[in-house]
Amino acid sequence: MAKTLYDKLWENHVVHQEADGTALLYIDRHLVHEVTSPQAFEGLKLAGRKPWRVSSIVSTPDHNTPTDHWDEGIKDPISRQQVETLDANIREVGALAYFPFKDPRMGILHVVGPENGATLPGMTVVCGDSHTSTHGAFACMAHGIGTSEVEHVLATQCLLQKKSRTMLIAVEGKLGKGVTAKDVALAIIGTIGTAGGTGYAVEFGGSAIRSLSMEGRMTLCNMAIEGGARLGFVAVDDTTIDYLKGRPFSPTGETWDRAVAYWRTLHSDAGAQFDRVVTLKAEDIRPQVTWGTSPEMVVPVDAVVPDPAREADPVKREGMERALHYMGLNPNTPISQIAIDKVFIGSCTNSRIEDLREAASVLKGRHVAANVKLALAVPGSGLVKRQAEAEGLDKVFVAAGFEWREPGCSMCLAMNADRLEPGERCASTSNRNFEGRQGPGGRTHLVSPAMAAAAAIAGRFADVRDVL
């Protein structure tokens, strides 16, 4: 029978199955960061248990670390304690790789894993972080888990799971100039809604997806969770294999050949059945901007802020009104008339080298508008930063008026000092526009790196296709 990619990944990991279908799945890669792991390590210790296989662990602090003045260390004492707790825990139990604060390879886990070849096709990848779906770009079964499950994986190398339903999201055709993976992700969420993928394992397919780079596929899979799907993935092809060749933890020699032969099987068979199929035309996707407090509240840049009066469903209408009130926006305002205060280019969605190149190509020879108080460029990892500097991108950002920072999560969730003040409006390449996400009272508009750069120059949202 024709199998979906999800069927293949699932079958490859079942250790045991209960009568009601609950399965014990083997976990290949466990990514660990400072925020969701301390209670798990403590629980393990209290129960007198030992980690099952420490060589599955790849770890780095990312959420709490500052992005400037590294010479001064971590000033916030509670953040520092959390990072030091991670240091102590990893020192005690061990790991395949640990990149502590200030290590040249430190960065956001979802950037660090793939760029080091620690994320390989066919793996189960888990992390106490919902954007673990990012690793699905490599045909992995990758998803976020809670802290109890972090402890469960540490202790047993397994997780209890039930099989999800399957959804194929196919984007066919050719993406237009200035339209990126981020716009595809937002357009998909705008179509299916933030709960559209709940309970589904989503495979992204179609010619437009196949033509994306690995960076683009990671951006797309990263946002799967914002569409409600814990799992989002893309089949293996030459792009995947070319990306992995020669990475530090990628296999070599004869093992590489064997691995590649297996990886080549990681796609849905012709004729495989999905529980739901959603198809989008690439040509219809325009650069996207969110206007509200949920990623599904999104429109193309050349549209206007929607009018709740036209929404028939009363619960939805009230949600829209609340969002507009929080965002300080009036219905029917053209998106291109919304002025911004800050710009953030970074996060596990859009802080890879390709993202920085895209933004820099827009910024080159231009300058941030006078009304923009702060424009931040935060590379996803130390390696991305070094690569960008080797290409001279840092100079482009700085010449344009951006601050060029050290890697980390930064203003994606504002756990460190990088944040919005109440009422400030931000063009952000991150993934969540929830109330208070980038600082209490802050107003977030999600966009692609190129769109963030275009907004920085204009001081308001602008169609990047006009400046390319």
Add this chain to the structure above:
Amino acid sequence: MEKFVRLEGLVAPLDRSNVDTDAIIPKQFLKSIKRSGFGPNAFDEWRYMDVGQPGQDCSLRPKNPNFVLNQPRYQGAEVLLTRANFGCGSSREHAPWALLDFGFKAIIAESFADIFFNNCFKNGILPIVLPAAEIEALVQLVEAAPGYKLVVDLPGQVVVRPDGHAIPFQIDAFRKECLLNGWDDIGLTLRHAEKIKEFEAKRRVEQPWLFS
């Protein structure tokens, strides 16, 4: 983990969809390395008029009188009633920890985000999915009658209203067993330790690149 069998509890309505985990427990409180003490900061940005910081005495902070959970009639509520897609956003287990610490033992919604739903079971909270029409009726009833309580009966898989109307709900057999007995997942999984070892040994041979 505490067992969950049957509960008769006061119901509090949070009448909105897409309540995300950032709203349930804002990120500044995630810096704690403990599992407990998150209750006073549950829904922090909605509940207080000032901006919350870790380590404050929350009893001294100005409360938002318009936030539903601050109303005297809902003090001591154990059942949270809400709409669609509750718990969306991050995987932070601090969200169910905060709700539990606040006093909620069962959450009734039209739908839940997957990771949050899963995290509830790990902490002895029962998340219940009911049809939109039942939720709508419950919201009206709860708002109309101070002191409104519901019976949540896990063995029978029903929510019973004071007027006797019983609403059935679905739950996985395995999850139900775990909640009823207060079982710790890790202990259960380790009963299969030999199987895990065998699986791993085979994998090392067949896919050695996963083990470098």
